[in-house]
Amino acid sequence: MDSVQSLKAKKLNLLNFKSVPIRTFWITSISFFMCFFAWFGIVPFMPDVVKDLGLTPDQKWNSIILAVSGTVFARLLIGKLCDKYGPRICYTWLLILGAIPVILCGLVQTPIQFLVCRLFIGFIGASFVITQVHTSLMFAPNIVGTANATSAGWGNLGGGANRLGMPLIAAAVVAFGVADAEAWRYSMVIAGIVCLLMGIVYYFFTQDTPEGNFKDLKASGVAIEKKKDEVGFLAVLKDYRIWILFIVYAASFGIELTVYGTMDDYLQNTFQLERLTAGNIVLSFALMNIFARTLGGFFGDRFGKLKGLRGRVLFLSFILTLQGVMLVTFSLATSLVVGFIFLISFSLSVQMAEGATFSVVPFINKKAIGSVSGIVGAGGNVGAFLAALLLKSKSALAEKTAILENQGMDEEVLKAAQSAASSMAVSQGYMVIGFVVILTGIVALAIKFSPADEKENMPTEHIDDSRLGTLQPIKVKN
Template identity: 25%
Template sequence: MSESKLNLFSFSGKTRILHLSWFAFFLTFVVWFSHAPLMASIRETFGLSDQEVKMLLILNVALTIPARIIIGMLVDAFGPRRIFSMLLFVSSFLCFGFAFADDFETLAMIRFLLGFVGAGFVIGIRMISEWFPAREVGLAEGIYGGWGNFGSAAAALTLPTLALWYGGDDGWRYAVATTGAMILIYSVVYFFSVTDTPKGSTYFKPKKNGAMEISSRGDFFLYLLMNIPLYAALALLTWKLGPSNLKMLGDAPATMIYASLIGLYIFQTIRIYQINSHVFNAPVPEIERYKFKQVAVLDLAYFVTFGSELAVVSMLPLFFMDTFELSIVQAGMLASGYAFMNLVARASGGLASDKIGRKKSLAILITGLSIGYFVMSQIDSSWPITVAVLVTMGCSFFVQSGEGAVFAMVPLVKRRMTGQIAGMAGAYGNVGAVTFLTILSFVSPSIFFMVIGGAAIVVLAAVLLFLDEPAGQMAEVMPDGTVQMIDVA
């Protein structure tokens, strides 16, 4: 960590790790969203109904919620180098399976499993936090998240052309398989090109695995409370696929899933108690404490930032098409401006967090997000299209900058659990998407935007009232028992 500042044109030291990691994340998003721009061809090949297409879209995000929690635990325990390489390697074969599936059942099952690749984001958060000091971590995490997140837009821009280049009815299959080959090769490249920490640094691991460590009785119950929405979102997805909606699941399978979710929550509660039962017997030493409310507020902030981004990206092309009577191609091009903001917005949010303060910058950005969505709720056919697009991109800037500000703070809560904290916050982003898209199915787009704006006001209150500005240092215990102090400000 001898470099004094971040030089993006360098490919050595910490900047090299940043470039290698954001590109790994970029590839995971290319694979995760590889089906979306090719859905018309996939639908034609398999003769899919509208309900089956919807089922594939839902299955693509369903597993990502628990996956981000699980991957967060694994990366803390085994290190980002091994886990990122493993995720890329395994996902490549799932990608091949999707590309060459010969029936809808296989296609749906593999699409469900590919939701796991969406957890790749969490891994790089821990990797970047190990290589960059607190004064730069916001910008570095913002670049990692923003440039990597652009993978979904890259897939939309390139895969249809690649499928046409391959040609024939199976062109889409070879296009998807190409993305699988890319991550297979890169899994090897990444494994042999990075290390978990700079030379001489210690990689701190949780004392116990299976759940997050907490510091007080109050934090124990807050942790249990914050886990409920994760299971509720999966129950909501089951309901959408169940007999009262898409009818893709019968009564018996749906009931079995509900029972399994309840059982898993009970099991996790028991595991959390096993790991943290000591807080009911004696106070945790001051040097090892952290405030779980920091995690809870960051979860909610990501719920309203990344959650709204995923939801709006899903509906915006159709919204533009219906509102301004555009072709689907024109609407898609205009709506892409929302996603393109990722290239600069996340990094801007991270940089603001580094320069003007974590809490202040997050509060400002969530305020802008809320105002942006309230303005978007007023868009109708009387608006000039140019103004509507500019308003949308302006709102998107605050949304994605807010995401950068959230993950500028995640690594500064408790170093040895950064993966788990990032995993939980990331999962809340998917919970937000499921929640907002479900609301959209019952209301008009105008009300949908107003609901997001209102949710942002609630989260803003939580930030102002409960989030603490990181200050001073955090303590981590070395393997030999000595204590290392890590700057967080």
């Protein structure tokens, strides 16, 4: 949106709270964090939920799949709505309406009710798209990759922080006299209420662009985009680059989501770890979002400065290929030390790949940032859905075979056989996924930009922009 270009922040000065872009950055990052916190909030309590509601193994797996499935449709829709109504209104309603199934999840009494809530809770995963749209509207091309990656990484952190946060909330609830078996219910209700409150904060303390809200700008006669430059959704769908990025994000964020849901059991079955130890390792994986995704956006911006838009694509291809190599190697590890090293390496590379993806997205079609972000973001959940289906099918078949082969054995032997079979099946699944990621990294090289796009996004140098809106960019040579 060229009309607001001069007011976009050129630096990610996190302490400049008077700056509209920086204030928006903080609020959208915190909102995103809370959405992910609530989205995966039930994960630490799954043993309690299984026992309380009597979930079967299939229902447990289905709850994981449903939680990422609903997000696909929500992300596709929310991107287009952001282009039309602005990110402020979209985020406000998403937070308020998304709080409802989170709260209801704490009130369910049957497995069907739980599965329905998990499906609709997944809708708040669309918060990622709004976050990326809002930071793209607030930050200039020279820093937008870093801003997008940082806000997304800190938001994704909520998906791991709940492993500490939700049990702490449960402990506080128990301290007030609530029974241990009911603590998970109160924790979900509290998480939902916080999301609702964040919706109110978002409405009153953010605006769509540095110049103002979409509605006010249109009412005052300021054109956000010229009519002749408007891009229809069907036209956006025809851009092949969007679909490559859709697959790229499926191979990065989609795999991260799948790992969140399966790695605890895999570490226990493969390396005979205690549940608490395995959970802490997965938590360390999630905590890397504090810096890893930012690094992906940072290097995307750096390569963009050195080699233009093509440089961003080259870095994306490299880090995605590296991610695949790390996952394949991890799947072959039989030593805990070796496995941990390559798990952390995989964690670093997958999160950097996510940041690198959205250092490219804002440059695909500046007149339809919301639609592009929505489609690419939906790819992440499609990837998670397909990966979960693969692992579920392989693991379920292996466990059933192990049970049949060990009929008549005592419970300990049967349990050990199931664990070994599940470990082998998931290991094979990780390897298959890793090779698919490597192939995707190569395919990413097919993303091209026109000479006009490259020229328009030449590296620029700016002087201090503490007084937003008073400075002009200065073109510099590489």
